[in-house]
Structures are given as structure tokens and as C-alpha cells.
Amino acid sequence: MSAIAEAFARCRREKRAAFVPFLVAGDPTLQGSEELYDALAEAGADLLEVGVPFSDPIADGATIQAAAQRALAEGATLERVLGLVSRLRSERGLRLPIVLFSYFNPIHAYGVERFAEHAAGCGVDGVLAVDLPPEEAAGSYLEALRRHALDPIFLLAPTSTAARVKQVARAGSGFVYYVSRAGVTGERGSVRRELAKEVRALRKRLRLPVAVGFGVSTPEQVRAVAKLADGVVVGSALVTAAGGCRSRKAFVAKARELARAAR
Amino acid sequence: MPRRGTQPDASGHFGPYGGRFAPETLMAPLEALARAYDKARRDRRFLAELAELLQNYAGRPTPLYYADRLSRELGGARLFLKREDLLHTGAHKINNALGQALLTLRMGKRRVIAETGAGQHGVATATACALFGLECVVYMGTEDMRRQHPNVERMRLLGATVVGVESGSRTLKDAINEAMRDWVTNVATTHYVLGSVLGPDPFPRMVRDFQRVIGEEAKKQLKKRLGRPYPDLAIACVGGGSNAIGLFAPFLGDRRVRLIGVEAGGRGAALGEHAARFAPAEGGGSSVGVLHGTRTYLLQDAHGLVAPTHSISAGLDYPAVGPEHALLHDQGRVEYVAVSDPEAIDAFHRIAESEGILPALETAHALAEAMKRARDLPRRHAILVNLSGRGDKDLESVLAWDAARAASAPATSGRGRGPRARRPARPQPVSPDAASADAAPAPPERFVEAPGPEHEDWVEIPDPPRGRGWFGRRLSR
Numbered sequence: 001m002s003a004i005a006e007a008f009a010r011c012r013r014e015k016r017a018a019f020v021p022f023l024v025a026g027d028p029t030l031q032g033s034e035e036l037y038d039a040l041a042e043a044g045a046d047l048l049e050v051g052v053p054f055s056d057p058i059a060d061g062a063t064i065q066a067a068a069q070r071a072l073a074e075g076a077t078l079e080r081v082l083g084l085v086s087r088l089r090s091e092r093g094l095r096l097p098i099v100l101f102s103y104f105n106p107i108h109a110y111g112v113e114r115f116a117e118h119a120a121g122c123g124v125d126g127v128l129a130v131d132l133p134p135e136e137a138a139g140s141y142l143e144a145l146r147r148h149a150l151d152p153i154f155l156l157a158p159t160s161t162a163a164r165v166k167q168v169a170r171a172g173s174g175f176v177y178y179v180s181r182a183g184v185t186g187e188r189g190s191v192r193r194e195l196a197k198e199v200r201a202l203r204k205r206l207r208l209p210v211a212v213g214f215g216v217s218t219p220e221q222v223r224a225v226a227k228l229a230d231g232v233v234v235g236s237a238l239v240t241a242a243g244g245c246r247s248r249k250a251f252v253a254k255a256r257e258l259a260r261a262a263r
Numbered sequence: 264m265p266r267r268g269t270q271p272d273a274s275g276h277f278g279p280y281g282g283r284f285a286p287e288t289l290m291a292p293l294e295a296l297a298r299a300y301d302k303a304r305r306d307r308r309f310l311a312e313l314a315e316l317l318q319n320y321a322g323r324p325t326p327l328y329y330a331d332r333l334s335r336e337l338g339g340a341r342l343f344l345k346r347e348d349l350l351h352t353g354a355h356k357i358n359n360a361l362g363q364a365l366l367t368l369r370m371g372k373r374r375v376i377a378e379t380g381a382g383q384h385g386v387a388t389a390t391a392c393a394l395f396g397l398e399c400v401v402y403m404g405t406e407d408m409r410r411q412h413p414n415v416e417r418m419r420l421l422g423a424t425v426v427g428v429e430s431g432s433r434t435l436k437d438a439i440n441e442a443m444r445d446w447v448t449n450v451a452t453t454h455y456v457l458g459s460v461l462g463p464d465p466f467p468r469m470v471r472d473f474q475r476v477i478g479e480e481a482k483k484q485l486k487k488r489l490g491r492p493y494p495d496l497a498i499a500c501v502g503g504g505s506n507a508i509g510l511f512a513p514f515l516g517d518r519r520v521r522l523i524g525v526e527a528g529g530r531g532a533a534l535g536e537h538a539a540r541f542a543p544a545e546g547g548g549s550s551v552g553v554l555h556g557t558r559t560y561l562l563q564d565a566h567g568l569v570a571p572t573h574s575i576s577a578g579l580d581y582p583a584v585g586p587e588h589a590l591l592h593d594q595g596r597v598e599y600v601a602v603s604d605p606e607a608i609d610a611f612h613r614i615a616e617s618e619g620i621l622p623a624l625e626t627a628h629a630l631a632e633a634m635k636r637a638r639d640l641p642r643r644h645a646i647l648v649n650l651s652g653r654g655d656k657d658l659e660s661v662l663a664w665d666a667a668r669a670a671s672a673p674a675t676s677g678r679g680r681g682p683r684a685r686r687p688a689r690p691q692p693v694s695p696d697a698a699s700a701d702a703a704p705a706p707p708e709r710f711v712e713a714p715g716p717e718h719e720d721w722v723e724i725p726d727p728p729r730g731r732g733w734f735g736r737r738l739s740r
Contacts (some may be wrong), residue, residue, distance in 0.1 A: 055568040056436065056554060058443040060287045065430065077566035104284060105553045109567025130555070131284045135274060155287035159450065164291060183448040184286045 003097040003125045004174035005153050007046050008209040008230055018225035019262040020211055021255060022101060023051035023233035023242060025084055026076020033071075034084055036251065038092045043252045045096055045260035048129075049233060052081050052102035057102075059130045061186025063236040078106040078115070082122045083245040089242045091121035097125040097152060098176075104132040107141075116144035126151035134164075134171035142171060155179055158198060165205055168187060175209040178202060180216060186236045188215035191224050199228040222261035225229050232262050270587060273463020278593065281586035283463040285556045289443075297465040299370050304472060309365065316361050317476065320394070321351045323358075325477075327484035328650075329646065333617040333634075340640035342343030342633055343494065344650040345481045348622065354652030355477060355506045356387035356458060362473035364391035365714045367454040374398040374453040374647040378442040380407055380435030380502065381625060382414025383579035383652050384458030389423035391456075399423040402441040404433035407577045411722050413656050435502075435581045439555050459503025463556030467586050471676045474509025481647055494647035496636060498523045499598065500629040502538070502578045504585035504652035515596060524588060527574030528601030534562065538572040539601035540584045541592050553591070554582065559589045575604040575660060578626035578652075608664050610634060611654065623652035625659060643672050 004050065011018040021040045025033050037048055038219060053068035053076050060068070067112070076084075081100070089093040107129060119127065127150055132141065134154055145152045151174030156165060159182060168176060169252050178199060194216050195212070203210050205258045212225045213233025245251040275297075302308040307611070326349065347355040361664035367375055368453075375397045379385030386402040392399035401418055405427040407416050409702040418425050431437040439461075446455040458466040460474075478497075496721045497514055499507035501524040514520040529537030540560040552561030554569055562570040562582040574580040591597040602610075607624055610631035612621050622630060626649070633648045640646070657665040663710055 039281055055431070056440050058440050058555070059447065061444075072568065079566065105561075105563070105569070106567035108553055108558075109550075109563060109565070115705055131286065131556070132284055133283065133287060133290050136282050136284055157286075157288040157291075159288050159291045161291045161294070164287075179286075184444045250546070 001129055002149065002151050002174055004047060004099065005209075007097050008175055012209075012230065014212065016263045017229055018046035018165050018209075018211065019044060019259040020044050020047045020049055020099075020213070020231050021238050021258070022051055022213070022233055023238055024051040024053055024071050025081040026053055026159070027067040028070055029074050029240070030076055030080055030084055034092070035089055035248060037088055037222060038094065039248050039252045040238075040255055041094055042095055045255070047097045048094075048103045049099050050081065050085060051122075051235075052078050052100060052106055054103040054106060054203060057103060059184055061184040063187070063237060063239050066184050067239045071233050078102070078110050082118055082124070085119075085124055086122035095246070096148050096200075098123060098146075098177035099126040099128055099151075100124050101128045101130065104129040104136075113144045116148040116150055120148035120150055124150060126153045128153035128155070128177060130155065132133045134167045137171060153177055156202065158182055158194070162205075165202065169206050169208065172208060175211050176202070176206055177233065178210050178212045178229070179214045180242035181214060183214065185214055187240070188218035191216070193220050195225070196228050203230070209263040215240070219257050219261035225263045230233030235259050237242075264367050270590070271464065275468070277497060277586045277590040278550075280484070280557070280589040281282065281464060281467055283555045283556065284558065285463045286447055288447050288708065289450060289463070293463055293465070295434060296370070296454075300366060300465050300469050303366055303369060304617045309369070312366055313362055316365075317358065320610060321357045321361060322349060323476065324480045324484070325349050327481055327488065329488070330469050330618050333614065334637065336617060336636040337634055337637045339637040339642065340495070340644035340646050341642060342637055343481075343485070343488070343647050344618075344620075345477060345647060346619070347477060347506065347649060347651050348626070348653035351388050352383070352387045353655065354383040354387065354623065355509060355649070356384040356652075357390065357472040358390040358476055358509070359458065359470050359505065360372045360384065360387035360456060363454065363456040363469070364388070364397065367397060368395060370454060372452060372454045372566065374400070374449065375402045375456050376402065376449075376453055377456045377458060378402045378435065378438040378441050379414070380404070380438065380580060381492050381576065381623065382407065382418070382656060383578065383623070383650070385423070385552050386414050386417050386421070386454045387423070388458070389421035390421065393421045396738060398462070401425050401444065402428055402438040402445070404428045404431075404435060404437045406433040407435065407438070407580075410517040410660055411577050411656050412659070434577065436554075436572075437571065443555065459505040460508050460587060461503040461557060467557065467696040470505050471508045471512060471587065474505050475512040477509035479510060481510065485647065489645055493517055493520050495519070495523045495644040496523060496633075496646040497630050497642070498525065498633045498636070498646060499649040500525045500527075500625050500651065501584060501588060502527070502576075502581050502625060503583075504569055504588045506649050507597075508585060508587060510647070510649040511591075511597060511693070517590070521683070522591075522597040523596050523632060523636070524599045525601055526601045527572075527576060527579035527586075527628060528574040528603040528606070529575070530604050534564070535571045536573050538562070538574045538600065539584065540581050540582070541599040542601050552583070557586045559583050559586045560592070573715045575607060575664065576628065576657075578591065578623070578625040593683070600632055602631045604664075605668075606631045608661060611657075611661060615654075620650070621654035621658075622650055624657045627654070657658075661722075677692055
């Protein structure tokens with residue numbers, strides 16, 4: 001069983017949802033985000049989503065776009081993000097499963113095979129390429145990830161057809177990331193009413209755990225989603241919090257509030 | 264060799280290029296779009312409706328104009344200009360906008376979004392939306408809004424909402440990013456009228472099919488003019504590549520035709536100074552990557568971050584290129600070259616003064632290459648150039664450029680060309696008393712290889728036969 005599958009299995013045994021926080025690596029600086037990921041672990045994260053900044057993030061809203069811009073200005077290339085993961089493992093002793101959340105082009109430019117080898121070597125457990133659906137992932141990408149024991153994570157969305165759900169079930173492992181609503185990442189006022197029905201149906205059809213993200217930002221929303229899903233992903237709200245907190249302690253407190261809401 | 268209808272494959276790949284690299288939210292809608300389009304393109308009523316619009320609303324067929332004076336001045340091959348600039352809204356973009364707007368209606372969507380660089384696609388989409396009563400939102404980089412200001416006003420007058428995009432380089436690429444974000448949010452109600460042969464499948468093949476009419480018409484017109492349905496050379500500018508693919512498509516299988524795509528060479532060879540995706544890289548540069556839903560040649564750095572681009576023409580100022588072009592490049596079927604900003608400006612002036620046509624700056628790149636080639640080719644050769652758009656929108660850019668050049672190089676030649684007066688005047692009609700009694704008053708040089716009408720330059724191009732239209736296929740009513 002992969003580290004990711006194990007983390008979800010443990011949460012299930014403890015009858016709670018996994019808390020999956022996301023931050024863009026390199027925001028505000030590479031060193032700063034190393035500190036932030038470590039703080040998230042302290043706050044009670046079950047998995048970490050490490051965002052690889054990209055120049056043209058078409059699936060992201062204003063908050064994560066701006067974070068990616070800051071990170072790129074700091075020189076946070078994919079190579080350096082892998083270095084950061086490696087330091088989280090070796091210097092900070094972080095044991096949590098780590099999922100890289102990236103656009104496909106940086107991985108493509110790095111070389112898929114080389115990327116998989118280095119990512120696994122640095123301590124990455126799974127990879128989600130937001131603009132790489134299973135049909136384009138089939139072949140060298142999936143093979144490379146499997147060869148290096150990395151979980152390929154895929155998205156599903158309210159627009160996904162039954163055939164697509166099946167395709168993701170076949171290609172993916174670790175967990176499935178369910179996009180809570182059509183749209184880009186970012187904080188939203190409320191959770192859609194249909195979400196409960198959709199996630200229930202999805203969990204029936206899939207053996208993989210289902211984590212829900214996009215637009216989940218407040219403790220209330222986390223609580224609502226945690227009742228439905230195997231995991232809750234919080235991104236933009238944490239990016240905003242990290243920018244607004246003066247100390248590590250303040251950030252840990254914020255993140256802990258969200259982590260507790262998932263329980 | 265890809266024959267008509269053989270590319271792309273069922274999953275939208277042109278060889279190793281193309282595909283559907285989109286966020287999951289868009290995947291099922293893209294599948295639905297592909298199904299809707301595949302149904303529409305075989306539906307006689309859809310084709311007839313589009314053919315009717317293209318003819319009576321947009322103004323097809325466009326003339327094929329023999330640029331006699333310019334050809335003679337250059338002293339080489341003959342230049343034939345496919346006058347897409349004479350279409351309604353002033354560029355080839357309307358061919359695609361009308362097609363996709365009709366498709367939007369068939370899909371039951373009421374809202375349309377589009378990106379635009381030069382503004383031509385935005386104007387065309389706003390026009391089609393006004394015609395069909397669709398809500399229209401156009402995303403445009405604020406840098407492009409500045410340099411293509413007249414088109415912004417036109418879109419607004421047509422009832423479209425123009426949203427300025429402030430991110431990144433504030434040009435076409437960023438406009439597409441923002442349009443994609445809108446689409447991913449509103450896909451249930453909204454169709455994205457992508458303006459070039461870019462993006463995820465089915466866009467590259469759909470836009471190509473809608474633009475193919477350019478080449479199909481030119482083929483028939485050449486047959487009438489030259490007695491052979493093909494030129495020796497066909498030249499078009501390539502931003503995303505829709506006007507080029509539209510011109511080239513019917514000739515791809517015909518090895519007698521050399522095809523040349525012209526990219527923006529900008530102001531230098533360094534990454535960031537041009538938009539020549541196929542140019543040999545200097546200091547990093549172009550390689551294969553994935554952007555905006557498709558795998559293709561992409562200007563990027565070593566880390567897979569998309570590089571900034573520059574071109575004086577907003578429509579060519581884009582870091583990627585249509586995936587079919589990528590394949591045609593690798594196959595060697597189309598030769599891609601770059602033309603610099605100053606060369607494009609020179610060509611703009613030359614065409615304006617020699618032929619009385621103000622071309623779009625995008626088009627001026629193709630014209631610059633055509634003029635270069637024409638000089639070295641014999642007169643029996645025919646060069647077909649896609650005059651893809653008109654230049655009214657570029658007047659400010661051209662005047663600003665000229666002013667800057669005049670300031671930096673005072674008192675020498677105005678624009679670095681020979682004085683106007685040295686160029687020969689247009690050949691006058693031969694007056695009866697000057698001609699010998701029995702000699703026919705033929706044009707100074709015959710170049711029609713088949714018996715043709717007396718004044719080739721004024722051949723009237725008839726409407727397509729009734730019941731024939733789009734793609735030249737027969738329609739039954």
C-alpha cells in the first residue's frame with residue numbers, strides 16, 4: 001500500500017476525513033515555504049499538497065495565480081521544488097505523504113522519466129498534473145510514475161461523465177481529487193447543495209478515496225465537506241492566511257482550526 | 264502525407280502533437296463539442312446555412328487579385344493576393360466566428376466568450392454574436408487593447424463586453440488564460456469561440472475546417488486565371504496559424520505547391536524578442552511543450568515556463584503554434600521562416616504605395632516574405648499570398664514606428680527605400696493609334712497559360728454554383 005493510500009486508510013479507521021492543505025512552493029520564498037509546510041504538518045495535516053508554480057495557471061483563481069507569480073519571481077522552478085521536498089524529508093524529518101500539484105508543461109520539459117525518478121528520490125508520493133487527463137497520461141507518464149512507485153492522482157469534476165469516472169478509476173491510484181464545482185481555484189461563499197449527492201455517488205463507484213477541493217476555505221465549509229468525503233483540500237484560504245500571518249505560531253493556529261474542522 | 268480529412272486521429276492528435284490537455288472540468292464538454300461539431304459538419308442544413316452567411320453576410324467568395332504593378336516592380340514571379348481583408352469585419356476571422364456561432368446555437372448555449380490579440384477575432388465574434396443575439400464577452404490583454412484600440416471600440420459598439428487582462432505580458436497568451444478560466448467556470452452555459460487552430464481538440468481541426476474555404480476558393484480562382492488549380496508557392500503568416508492552415512489545407516497533398524508559413528521575427532533572435540516558434544533556438548528557446556490544451560512547439564525556458572514574446576503585430580505575438588503546423592513542420596511539408604518587425608513595416612508601406620492596399624501588420628509579414636521570394640523566381644511562377652486582414656487597426660502602430668525611425672535616422676532615406684518616383688508607373692492601356700493595326704492590345708506580357716478572358720486582371724469571379732458552398736461540396740436542399 002502506498003503512503004497516500006495508507007494515510008487515507010488511517011483516517012477512515014479513525015472515522016474522519018483527511019485534511020489535505022495546499023500551498024504554492026516558493027511563496028513567499030523557497031525557504032519560507034519550507035517553514036510553512038513544516039507548520040502545516042505541526043497543525044495536523046494528513047497529506048501535503050505541494051504546488052509547483054507555473055507561468056500560465058489556467059485552472060487557478062487570483063489568489064493562487066498571485067502566489068505562483070511570487071514563487072516564480074523567487075526562482076521556484078520544478079527542480080528547486082523537488083529540492084524543497086527533499087529538504088522537508090531530510091532536514092525537517094517530515095513523514096507525511098506529499099503530492100505534487102503541477103501543470104504538465106514543467107514536468108514535460110523536465111522529462112517525464114527523469115522527473116519521476118527524481119521526484120520519487122526526493123520523497124514525493126503522488127503527482128497530480130491538472131491539465132493532464134487520463135487519456136493523455138496513458139503511456140509514458142503513467143508508466144514512469146508506476147515504475148517509481150508514485151501515485152498518479154487525477155481530477156474528477158461535476159461535469160465528468162460515467163465513462164470518465166471509469167477511466168480515472170483505472171488510471172489513478174492513491175486518491176481521486178473531486179473538484180467541488182466547475183471553476184478555478186479560490187475561496188467561495190458556500191458549498192454547492194448538489195455536492196453531497198455527487199460525492200456519495202462517486203464513492204459508491206470508486207474504490208479510491210475521494211478528496212474534495214476547489215473553493216473550500218472556511219472551517220464551516222471544511223466541516224461540511226468532511227462529512228461527505230474521504231478528504232478535504234484547502235488551498236487558497238491557506239495561501240491567504242500564510243500571507244497574513246506574522247508568525248509561525250499564528251499560521252499554525254489558523255491551519256489547526258481547519259484541520260480540526262475535518263475531524 | 265495527410266490527405267483531406269485524415270488528420271488528426273480520433274483522439275485529436277496530429278502525429279505527436281495536439282491532443283486534449285485540459286482540466287477535467289472541460290473534458291466532457293470538449294467531448295460534447297467534438298460530437299456536436301462532427302454532427303454539424305455532416306449536416307447539410309448546417310452547411311447550407313453557413314454557406315449562405317459566408318456569401319451574403321460576410322462577402323464570400325473574396326477576390327483573388329493579381330498584384331500586377333508590384334509583381335512587375337519586383338521583376339520576378341507573379342503575386343496573387345487572396346483578399347480576405349475584403350471580408351466583413353476585415354479579416355479571415357469571420358469565417359470561423361460565423362461557423363462557431365452557428366454551432367453555439369445548435370448546442371443551445373446563449374453565451375459566448377472569445378480571446379483576441381489583434382482584435383480581429385474579437386470583432387468577428389462580437390459581430391456573429393450581434394447577428395445571432397448571443398451574449399459576448401471578449402478577453403484581451405491590456406497591451407493589445409492599447410495597440411489595437413480601434414478594434415476595442417468596434418467590439419463595444421457591437422454590444423460585446425471587452426475584459427482587459429492585466430496578467431503576464433498582457434497579450435494574446437494571457438487573454439487565452441483568462442478565457443479558459445471563464446470557460447471552466449461557465450461551461451454549462453457558454454461556448455468558447457477559440458479564434459485559431461490552437462487549444463484542445465476539436466478546436467484545431469474545427470477552426471481549420473471553417474477556414475479551409477480560403478484555399479478552396481483560391482484553388483478554383485487560380486484554375487480560372489492560370490488554367491491550373493494550384494500556385495507554385497503559397498505564403499501566409501502564422502500566429503496560431505488559422506489563416507495559413509485555411510490557405511494551405513487544399514494544397515497539402517499537392518507536392519507541386521511549396522508552402523511557406525511566416526512567423527514573427529520581432530526585433531531580435533533572443534528569447535523574448537520574437538515569436539518564431541520554429542526558429543532555431545538561441546539562448547534556450549523553442550521546443551515541444553504543452554500550453555492551452557495542446558502539445559506543440561512552444562517558446563519556453565529550460566524549466567518549462569512559457570517565455571515572453573514580442574512582435575509588432577499583436578496577432579502573431581504568441582508563444583505556441585497550432586499543432587497541425589507542428590506536424591507539417593516536422594514533415595517538412597511547410598517551410599517556416601521569420602520576418603522581422605522592420606521588414607513587416609517596409610512591406611506594409613510597399614503594398615500600400617504600389618497596390619493601394621493597407622494590409623494588417625500580421626499580413627505584412629507574409630507579404631514581406633512573398634516579395635523576397637518573388638524577386639528570385641521566374642515570371643511564370645505564381646505566388647499565392649493570403650492577404651488575411653486589413654490594416655486600419657494598425658495605423659497608429661505604423662505611424663508611431665515611422666516617427667521613431669525618422670527620429671533615429673534623420674535626413675537619409677525616408678523609410679530606407681528608393682525614392683518613390685523611380686518606380687515605374689502602372690502600364691497604361693495601349694492607345695489605338697500607338698498600336699499597329701493588327702497587333703492585339705495585349706498586356707505587355709502574357710502570363711495566362713490557358714486561354715483566358717482578354718483582361719485577366721478584371722476577370723469577374725462568379726458566385727459558386729447554386730447549391731454548392733462551404734468546402735465546395737454539393738448541397739441538396
